Amino acid sequence: MLVFLMSVDDEVLRTQLEEIYYLYQKELWYVAYNILKDEYEAEDVVQTALLKMARYLEKKVDVKCNKIKALIVIIVRNIAINIYRQRKTYRTVDFDSVAYDLSSDDDVIPEVHVLRLDQIHYVSKKLNEIKPEYADILALRYEYEYTNEEISKMLDIEEGNTRVRLMRARRALHDVMEGDMDE
């Protein structure tokens, strides 16, 4: 780990990372430990997340802002989920790795969503309940405006998986909306 620490050379950046840690350490630990139920692994996750954060942190950013807090929580949560899955010694090959149509949102009707803007918090929460990774990836791509490549590096997943996860997230969101409309 010490070798990786060497990469955080910038004094301002290092100070910001320290500040983030001292501000949110309990939240980060809580999120990681709740997924992994292992102190050592949770510690690793928090360290890894801070180091990843170093790559994406802009200088002079307000580390106390909610967006930064949520970002580090999202990174911690996703790294912890990855580790949790890696505990299984097998790899899974499923059909969903290849979709019928990776680029299409044709089955998503925008008017439906625009009409339901008043319920956006509810819909987002519902999506998070179904699969937190879906809500996370939508936030990273569209609110934080990271590229697929950046998200892949941030979450330690291959770029193809990022695209597939985004597609699934959009479709899951649509399903949530449709279910909601039927109520």
Place this chain on the structure above:
Amino acid sequence: MHQFDELMATYYKQIGQAHIENILTELDEKRDEINRIEIPQSLNVWVKKQGNKKRRNDFYRRITSRASLVVLFLIASLAVITFTVEAVRVQVYNLILETNERYTSISYEEVPDDDSGASMNREGYYPTYAPEGFVLSEEESYGDMIVTVYEKGNEQIRMMQSSLNGDTQLDTEDAEIIHVDIQGNEGLLILKEERVILHWANHEAVFDIIANIDPAEVLQMAESFTK
């Protein structure tokens, strides 16, 4: 950007913003529980070390440059030993299947074969045949896994090759399973709706092709795999 895409991106952005607010609200709701947490001392020490790191950087740089040479030498030596031993220990891998309702688990067991002299190095395989119009869109390594993706419009061929370590779980729920032969190795062709998974292994790697194209094309591609 297309107007429709812009509209959807705006919507997704709002979902993202709402998600951020939900994360913060959830944490606030668990505030009492979170406040009771005692952070391990080792984590605090790790962070403090970062603060003090600058002073030590030059020292570490000097050390690591020398240390890296030593490590490189050790890795090179070990690699030579490993490949030499493994080249002699050529194995044939038997497919061991265990099917349950949703997934089929596959592992491989070694069968020593002294007559074969095949190399055991870990270079990647690639197909010499690709269906017409498909172009290479992605090639990445993740740990011991190499992922290669070919695309033609909305059609995709996703190929993965990895070491024989560990088991594979194949999605076989409601799928048709056909036993096939790929370059003399036993494989499984799994068909579901318009998608296909082809799984096989040779003496040094496990391969999976997942695609939404004609299965015959997938088989032809697999047969053309070479180093």
